[in-house]
Amino acid sequence: MTFETLGLAPRLVRKLAEQGISEPTPIQTKAIPHALAGRDVMGIAQTGTGKTAAFGLPMAHNLLGMGSAPEPKSVRGLILAPTRELAKQIADNLAAYTNGTHLKVNLVVGGASLNAQATRLHRGTDLLVATPGRLIDLIERKAVRLDQTRYLVLDEADQMLDMGFIHALRRIAPLLSKDRQTMLFSATMPKLMADLSKTYLTDPIRIEVSPPGKPADKVEQGLHFVEQAGKTTLLIEHLDAHRAEMALVFTRTKHGANRLAGALEKAGYAVGAIHGNKSQGQRDRAIKAFKSGELKVLVATDVAARGLDIPGVRHVYNYDLPNVPDNYVHRIGRTARAGRDGRAVTYCAPAEMSELKAIQKTMGREIPVEGGTRWSGSQGETSRRGNQSKPSRPNAKSRPRRRTGGRKAA
Known part of the structure; x- marks a missing residue:
């Protein structure tokens, strides 16, 4: 199996080849055809198996065929990730896949300038990678709109739930286009994850390429x-x-x-x-x-x-x-x-x-x-x-109490 036979656009295949990527991983082989066909996907695979390309390449392929640029402040594809490091890694990968095309990739995470991020979003975005909290900050400032978002990805969704982002998801999801494709990727599948998939995915294809909890073989x-x-x-x-x-x-x-x-x-x-x-x-x-x-x-x-x-x-x-x-x-x-x-x-x-x-x-x-x-x-x-246990301290009765003039000692 090759990326060509999976049906990806030749320009994306060339970009992968430039990065030394010639053969798809198991999660990519199984997920990409369904994603290209517009199916909702629930992918379960251990870390380091190439999940970013499994959802990123089909989105890039479909967006390349749209031709027109996104409207100001609008987002066509949204990828939510639980941590800044993961979000940046995803954005870097997407930028590498789409380098030389007209697609615009943006990253919004906490700890960086809100104004600068709002300025970048004003021109419209094809693929936006975000942490949920910072995205809500920008939504509240009316710096971004999601009504034209046709693709939603929840990456490392199990960790998002562990970190309490379910409330953020409930605020974000209703703002997206109802006519959308949703993909959920995770390394584990706790019960709450199954409930999440029922809420946000429609008739998803479930893809599992390795048992949850299985460490990298090497x-x-x-x-x-x-x-x-x-x-x-x-x-x-x-x-x-x-x-x-x-x-x-x-x-x-x-x-x-x-x-x-x-x-x-x-x-x-x-x-x-x-x-x-x-x-x-x-x-x-x-x-x-x-x-x-x-x-x-x-x-x-x-x-x-x-x-x-x-x-x-x-x-x-x-x-x-x-x-x-x-x-x-x-x-x-x-x-x-x-x-x-x-x-x-x-x-x-x-x-x-x-x-x-x-x-x-x-x-x-x-x-x-x-x-x-x-x-x-x-x-x-x-x-x-x-x-x-607390560190042992001398009995308060055994030593005089020092007065500090009503202020706590530093």
């Missing part, structure tokens, strides 16, 4: 049982073994990401950090430096678990285990991309045993143990209680 996985306090030392030991190779390190919290990045910088690493408290400019600069090789290590929260497509990432470290089991699969899917091999190493502290069990249940297999001894249930429970 990712070599390893597990180390280590106390929380010993994780940084172990991480530095592992990073020292491949200083010339790129590594992506996941933490659970924003503060933890900053703290770990600082420790790695002191250890002599060129390191950056991205998380929800960073501005969009800071996040973009860190990712750009990481892609170029200026940074060898990038520390991130789960904002980077989906949407980062950097083929050079050879190593992924789960410094902290994710609270959502499926995010483990998305995290390790940041390596072994574009047919390359990759390695994912996970550190498990006593308090994380329940998260580990949930991850292994989701995958249907255990992660090979490479270091340490599996924590017993009592160790994990004790550690959890310790994490939940």
